[in-house]
Amino acid sequence: MEPGQMIRGADAVIKVLAAHGVTTVFGYPGGAIMPIYDALYGSPVEHLLSRHEQGAAFAAVGYARASGKTGVCFATSGPGATNLITSLADALLDSVPMVAITGQVSTAVIGTDAFQEIDVLGMSLSCTKHSFMVTDVNDLIPTLYQAFEIAASGRPGPVLVDIPKDIQLAHLEYRTPLLAVMNEPQAEMNDIDAARALLAEAKQPMLYVGGGVGMAGAVDQLREFIKVTGIPSVATLKGLGSIAHGTPGYLGMLGMHGGKAANLAVQDCDLLIVVGARFDDRVTGRLASFADKAKVIHLDIDAAELGKLRMPEVAIAGDLRQILPALAMSMNITPWQAEVEHLSRKHQWDYQHPGSLIYAPALLRRLANKLPEDNVVCCDVGQHQMWVAQHMWFRRPEDHLSSAGLGTMGFGLPAAIGAQVARPDATVVTVSGDGSFMMNVQELTTIKRRKLPVKIVLIDNQKLGMVKQWQQLFFEERYSETDLSDNPDFVQLASAFDIPGRTIFSSDEVEEALTEMLAAKGPYLLHVAIDDAFNVWPLVPPGASNSDMMDEMEKQT
Amino acid sequence: MIHSLELTVQQRPEVLERVLRVTRHRGFRITQMQMRMNDDASLSLDMEVDSERAIELLSNQLNKLIDVTQCKVLLPLSLQQTANA
Numbered sequence: 001m002e003p004g005q006m007i008r009g010a011d012a013v014i015k016v017l018a019a020h021g022v023t024t025v026f027g028y029p030g031g032a033i034m035p036i037y038d039a040l041y042g043s044p045v046e047h048l049l050s051r052h053e054q055g056a057a058f059a060a061v062g063y064a065r066a067s068g069k070t071g072v073c074f075a076t077s078g079p080g081a082t083n084l085i086t087s088l089a090d091a092l093l094d095s096v097p098m099v100a101i102t103g104q105v106s107t108a109v110i111g112t113d114a115f116q117e118i119d120v121l122g123m124s125l126s127c128t129k130h131s132f133m134v135t136d137v138n139d140l141i142p143t144l145y146q147a148f149e150i151a152a153s154g155r156p157g158p159v160l161v162d163i164p165k166d167i168q169l170a171h172l173e174y175r176t177p178l179l180a181v182m183n184e185p186q187a188e189m190n191d192i193d194a195a196r197a198l199l200a201e202a203k204q205p206m207l208y209v210g211g212g213v214g215m216a217g218a219v220d221q222l223r224e225f226i227k228v229t230g231i232p233s234v235a236t237l238k239g240l241g242s243i244a245h246g247t248p249g250y251l252g253m254l255g256m257h258g259g260k261a262a263n264l265a266v267q268d269c270d271l272l273i274v275v276g277a278r279f280d281d282r283v284t285g286r287l288a289s290f291a292d293k294a295k296v297i298h299l300d301i302d303a304a305e306l307g308k309l310r311m312p313e314v315a316i317a318g319d320l321r322q323i324l325p326a327l328a329m330s331m332n333i334t335p336w337q338a339e340v341e342h343l344s345r346k347h348q349w350d351y352q353h354p355g356s357l358i359y360a361p362a363l364l365r366r367l368a369n370k371l372p373e374d375n376v377v378c379c380d381v382g383q384h385q386m387w388v389a390q391h392m393w394f395r396r397p398e399d400h401l402s403s404a405g406l407g408t409m410g411f412g413l414p415a416a417i418g419a420q421v422a423r424p425d426a427t428v429v430t431v432s433g434d435g436s437f438m439m440n441v442q443e444l445t446t447i448k449r450r451k452l453p454v455k456i457v458l459i460d461n462q463k464l465g466m467v468k469q470w471q472q473l474f475f476e477e478r479y480s481e482t483d484l485s486d487n488p489d490f491v492q493l494a495s496a497f498d499i500p501g502r503t504i505f506s507s508d509e510v511e512e513a514l515t516e517m518l519a520a521k522g523p524y525l526l527h528v529a530i531d532d533a534f535n536v537w538p539l540v541p542p543g544a545s546n547s548d549m550m551d552e553m554e555k556q557t
Numbered sequence: 558m559i560h561s562l563e564l565t566v567q568q569r570p571e572v573l574e575r576v577l578r579v580t581r582h583r584g585f586r587i588t589q590m591q592m593r594m595n596d597d598a599s600l601s602l603d604m605e606v607d608s609e610r611a612i613e614l615l616s617n618q619l620n621k622l623i624d625v626t627q628c629k630v631l632l633p634l635s636l637q638q639t640a641n642a
Contacts, residue, residue, distance in 0.1 A: 121571055122571070122574065125571070125574060125575055125578050126578060126582065129623075130622075130623040130624075133571075150623060302621070303617060303620075304617035304618050304620070304621050307611075307613060308614060308617070
């Protein structure tokens with residue numbers, strides 16, 4: 001481009017994306033974003049058309065989470081933008097770097113209740129890390145650069161940029177702005193020393209690992225820390241994959257549906273090292289009794305998490321890639337390691353399930369063992385999500401995409417689309433439930449359009465299973481609105497989108513059906529009919545301490 | 558308990574909404590507020606807030622807002638007097 005050459009704001013948007021290495025955008029066009037779609041036409045930036053803006057934004061989330069890059073989505077003003085809100089909230093609670101660009105009505109008519117006008121900036125305040133409305137074309141490029149910087153820096157999150165149509169059409173000279181780099185917190189040396197002193201005197205330390213480790217790119221440093229110290233560990237839903245499967249002392253997920261060994265070990269520890277995690281209520285159970293004998297070292301990039309729910313003895317805000325190596329030391333905790341090992345052996349999962357019915361945990365365990373090394377497992381929200389977390393295992397956190405903080409049903413299918421685009425060679429499987437699957441089922445068209453080889457495992461108990469489980473346990477079996485026995489024929493539904501599939505009912509069909517699904521070159525839907533009597537165990541009842549887990553036997557007595 | 562905060566924020570049309578939203582959502586009630594435009598494209602915002610919660614739960618969240626350049630928690634008046642004595 002010649003110096004001094006004028007281009008449209010819309011063209012500048014696409015150029016900024018290209019300058020940030022964005023190769024794919026997810027979106028849905030409409031009136032107020034037409035200039036940007038015009039600029040996209042024939043540009044090197046690929047666009048994946050979803051069939052609902054929520055699907056586009058979840059695909060951007062899936063793309064970001066599977067690749068570690070910033071996901072980008074487009075939507076038009078009004079309903080296009082409101083449809084993004086759920087996905088932005090999801091990205092906020094799970095700290096996913098994302099830039100959402102929305103068209104807005106022209107500046108002259110903003111505030112007149114124009115056609116498809118809604119105050120998106122106002123709506124974005126509670127569901128984004130930051131948001132902008134561009135009202136001067138000269139601010140457009142610096143604003144977009146800032147959006148990318150904010151989305152990915154510190155604790156990542158979604159940033160929305162609302163661009164009125166006249167700004168998209170106005171002309172400007174393209175200039176790369178000077179970037180003000182965000183200040184990241186730096187760990188203080190005396191805090192490191194204080195943390196090392198606590199480690200040195202700990203006899204029963206536990207590591208509580210959250211999603212922050214993966215987001216910080218600190219998986220290798222964490223694994224090295226575990227290797228050097230030998231400290232036993234547990235992970236949150238988002239932390240799964242940070243610690244390698246089979247690591248000595250690793251007890252899997254803790255919390256409401258965590259393993260018994262994981263919860264009991266945390267309850268017993270004398271030092272809890274919290275790494276990129278935030279004492280979420282689904283993790284802690286009754287907060288006052290969570291690891292109540294333990295001193296706490298809390299490490300996080302976000303200083304606002306330190307002391308938010310539990311006052312730590314030592315709090316360090318900073319980059320985990322630097323903090324973890326600074327804390328690593330060899331430790332003499334052999335008796336504790338043996339105790340944790342004993343807990344682990346005592347509370348192993350039992351996959352023996354008599355009868356011919358398909359036992360979903362056993363199916364998922366088998367699936368985990370069959371997946372090729374390069375894989376991504378997405379899931380929706382509910383019972384199947386907890387079974388995935390309990391019974392599957394992941395090589396890296398970016399291989400497990402689960403809507404953790406917001407718990408958004410309908411996440412799985414579009415997230416899998418984004419993951420498959422980000423990692424075209426990976427085997428991408430989305431595990432869904434019959435409730436969740438219907439929430440963004442329109443995205444099957446996106447799979448069809450791009451011939452994406454996403455594999456769908458649809459675990460169907462004809463119920464809104466998790467709600468049903470709670471009704472059974474805590475609401476006197478009053479099954480209010482959780483019966484889904486009028487579900488469509490899912491295999492026929494998939495076939496309408498040229499997606500082959502089959503239904504299995506019996507446990508002896510599982511092995512062959514999984515093989516068939518994974519061997520399919522294109523997309524595939526495996527519809528797994530299970531009995532609605534199966535619930536997720538064990539369980540920390542609401543308001544209870546993590547020491548008091550309920551399991552299936554107790555329920556029956 | 559009443560706390561006093563002194564904020565310096567960027568002059569953006571929605572900046573007050575951001576501060577008010579975070580204050581409400583994190584469980585604090587504003588009992589007094591004063592705003593001044595500064596010459597350097599910033600605003601000074603003095604607030605008194607009331608809550609049972611620790612003030613850090615609010616000040617840490619306000620500090621995270623991109624448009625908030627500074628958020629200072631003032632010592633309660635009684636402690637200020639002790640400090641000055």
